[in-house]
Amino acid sequence: MTQPRPAATTLAGYAVAVTDLRQERLAALLRERGASVVEVPLLRLVPADRDALLRSATRDCLSGAVDYAVVSSAAGWLRCFEAARLWGRSAALKAALAKASLVSASVSVSAAIRDTGLREAWSAPSGELAAALDWLLERELAQRRVILMADETPPVRLLRAVQARGAEVVVVPTRRWAPPAGLGPVHRLARLVIHREVHAATFTDRTGVAALVEVAERTGRREELLRAFATDVLAVGADPGSVRPLVERAIPVSWVAGAGGAEELAGLVSTILLSRRREFRVGADHFTVQGDAVLVGASVIRLASAPAAVLRALADHPGATLPRATIAQLAPLSRRAGPLGVDLAVSRLRAALGEYERLVVTVPGRGYQLTVDAPGGGAT
Numbered sequence: 001m002t003q004p005r006p007a008a009t010t011l012a013g014y015a016v017a018v019t020d021l022r023q024e025r026l027a028a029l030l031r032e033r034g035a036s037v038v039e040v041p042l043l044r045l046v047p048a049d050r051d052a053l054l055r056s057a058t059r060d061c062l063s064g065a066v067d068y069a070v071v072s073s074a075a076g077w078l079r080c081f082e083a084a085r086l087w088g089r090s091a092a093l094k095a096a097l098a099k100a101s102l103v104s105a106s107v108s109v110s111a112a113i114r115d116t117g118l119r120e121a122w123s124a125p126s127g128e129l130a131a132a133l134d135w136l137l138e139r140e141l142a143q144r145r146v147i148l149m150a151d152e153t154p155p156v157r158l159l160r161a162v163q164a165r166g167a168e169v170v171v172v173p174t175r176r177w178a179p180p181a182g183l184g185p186v187h188r189l190a191r192l193v194i195h196r197e198v199h200a201a202t203f204t205d206r207t208g209v210a211a212l213v214e215v216a217e218r219t220g221r222r223e224e225l226l227r228a229f230a231t232d233v234l235a236v237g238a239d240p241g242s243v244r245p246l247v248e249r250a251i252p253v254s255w256v257a258g259a260g261g262a263e264e265l266a267g268l269v270s271t272i273l274l275s276r277r278r279e280f281r282v283g284a285d286h287f288t289v290q291g292d293a294v295l296v297g298a299s300v301i302r303l304a305s306a307p308a309a310v311l312r313a314l315a316d317h318p319g320a321t322l323p324r325a326t327i328a329q330l331a332p333l334s335r336r337a338g339p340l341g342v343d344l345a346v347s348r349l350r351a352a353l354g355e356y357e358r359l360v361v362t363v364p365g366r367g368y369q370l371t372v373d374a375p376g377g378g379a380t
Helices: 024-032 052-061 074-086 090-098 107-115 129-137 156-164 184-194 206-218 222-231 240-247 262-275 305-315 324-330 338-359
Strands: 015-018 036-039 068-071 101-104 145-150 168-173 200-203 234-237 278-282 285-290 293-296 299-302 360-363 367-370 374-378
Touching: 015 024, 015 184, 024 036, 024 262, 052 074, 052 090, 052 168, 068 107, 068 129, 074 090, 074 107, 074 145, 101 107, 101 129, 129 156, 156 168, 184 200, 184 206, 184 222, 200 206, 200 262, 206 222, 206 240, 234 240, 234 262, 278 305, 278 338, 285 305, 285 338, 293 338, 299 338, 305 324, 305 338, 305 367, 324 338, 324 367, 338 360, 338 367
Parallel strands: 015 036, 015 200, 068 101, 068 145, 145 168, 200 234
Antiparallel strands: 278 285, 278 374, 285 293, 293 299, 360 367
């Protein structure tokens, strides 16, 4: 039975947009930590038989004898053969690869190779493409022809090392991603970010980020989008390239160092979000404001986005009286809301806080104040 996470590490109240459907593991890890995950696919898999790059690479593969074929994934191997079948080239592809030494990156790849009637010469015990390429580098490669069938971009260092040994390398991109066919998901993510309905968004490919910024520009909301990322919504990439369109616009972003996976990405998101929470004490009670929730004792009080935004603004200035106009600027409420919108959000906030409604005090003629005995840790 899974034990509940201590309040110090839970992401309760935080909502994270995961923009790559390949990141099932990342979404699961974030949910395990207590976050709400919104899956907004900014990428789509290009159908194999309509992938012009795959077709061109398959043609290159069949243009000469193949000495070695390194295969990175079972799904990619099967996609190649299915596309070749639809193009009427599956028999030719099988014949070419039957004469080659097939190097498998994992047990599942080996099983897929055998399902097509072929057999691998060697399989990497670690399940990693890099291990398969390391094995290849121990062979005589001068004037050899190597086919590299890879779902993702192969490690540049190892690829160059194979070429430096005198081999001709043909990269066959077995899986390629493109922007979504429709712009619905892009518009949806833009709205979620601008209205601060998510507190973080993860990206694994610059294609999705570029589409997001382009849509915001086209709809006249570019500055709102960039301001949200610059102030309230954390943008995290799987690598520096995946968030480059934001970096180029001087937006602060974070990314995983090295070749990190879902665990590293989830860990980075967790660390930064937890550093942004606000903590304070009132009497014997310790309060933690994070995302759209307040943690007090063993309880988690969930808030709607507008009341949560007001509470975060007040928690950033504990004990200080903030005029309604100032709160309206700090809390991204509706542009038409104005001071009355702040009053409504405060009313909803107090209702949600229940017995703790005393936290938010009205200072007649001046505004609102978060009453605290002592501020705790957390980010400002």
